[in-house]
Amino acid sequence: MNKNERLILVTNDDGVDAPGIKKLTEIAQHFGKVIVVCPDTGRSGQSHAVTMNVPLRRRLIHKDNELEIHISNGTPVDCVKLALHGLMDRKPDLLLSGINHGANSSVNVFYSGTMAAVLEGCMLQIPSLGFSTFENCYDFDMSILENDISNIIRKVIVNGLPERTCLNVNFPEHYDPSKGLKVCRMGHAFWKEEFEERLDSHNSPYYWLKGTFVPLEYGEDSDIWAIKHGYAAVVPVKPDITAHHTIEHIKNTIEL
């Protein structure tokens, strides 16, 4: 397939104005025709949520021969579903999500709208890749990630991905591209729940979520280790959370 035939869907969870999706769109345009369908504003932490109680909107804000940009009031997963409803006459050849402003390694993958869009693409059998950086600041110059991201996309185009597998790519803070990529597994961690409790003007309490990421390990094959040591972490993920290794044990303790 040559560049003119390739159809690429781009989305994110930070919304259309985020520098990350602009950079990813720019990179994607080297590989094919790009259709962006993304949230009209930030939808971080939306995970795999779908919108069922309010009507969804989708609005075209840019169109030329190489690029279309549509925005929606929905979640990232809604955006993927809306993109595949009526905008394209066939499945895209590639789905790219990001570049997310914030970490999506380890268990963050469960909270992430960026990675939920990738998993949704994967369920729909579209080769799907998510990119995130630990650099939260919108001033961060994403150009430094461009070469690595292009190389990953190129390799996926050439080699494909295993069945029911997508990629979660995270770049550490102060990433030095000479370090390069490390393919690894999700490290074990959790978010320690903490809330900032305040009183409103009627003296009723309200809470702002803030948490602390707590690694439970630093195994050398984990993304937690890779990020800590300055590597870009590439984790192959799949839309399956079965704890396969426990099935026999659960049979013996629950079923009988």
Add this chain to the structure above:
Amino acid sequence: MNKNERLILVTNDDGVDAPGIKKLTEIAQHFGKVIVVCPDTGRSGQSHAVTMNVPLRRRLIHKDNELEIHISNGTPVDCVKLALHGLMDRKPDLLLSGINHGANSSVNVFYSGTMAAVLEGCMLQIPSLGFSTFENCYDFDMSILENDISNIIRKVIVNGLPERTCLNVNFPEHYDPSKGLKVCRMGHAFWKEEFEERLDSHNSPYYWLKGTFVPLEYGEDSDIWAIKHGYAAVVPVKPDITAHHTIEHIKNTIEL
């Protein structure tokens, strides 16, 4: 540990008024002191979403020696986090979520707020169980599920669960308890995106999400098969989506 010492957290995604959480609370009270922290109204399809842009509220609506009920404007995962913030002097001994009005088997687990609460509990190292029924109708008499749910809870209390593992239990429509449980894996499936497109009073289009569940297999060890054949499907799940079996392949195709 005896019943008086056991602390059980109950939540759901259908909201405090759903018959499912009332039945689960009733069952849970046979096993210990119950603290319910759940959404004030339906939050289906919220997945692992956390609320970051609006302040969270939590309100006590019932308290006696055996039972406390708190409601929140947050998602099911917010509810778990809020429960662990200030309401309990220690981690609960058990987290129960549901009984969900609607299927959470196969890939539904990714969209489900009910199961996200269970996964959140699992990340926090609390033995966590989710219960759902394919019977969507609120008139459905959940008493028929009571015995099976009690037995599963009892077995988990006696035997524990493997590390980083929680349970996703789904009851089929027209469940006959003489069929019993089947421990299985998540079956492969996806939701075919379909939207109902309408025009508002200004002739602008809007979309209501509606989809069709498309099984990709009926493997005898899958929950899709178990449900189709009338069994209650018990799937051990874990907060890890690494595609472990692809790591070497991805190393060879992406890293080098």
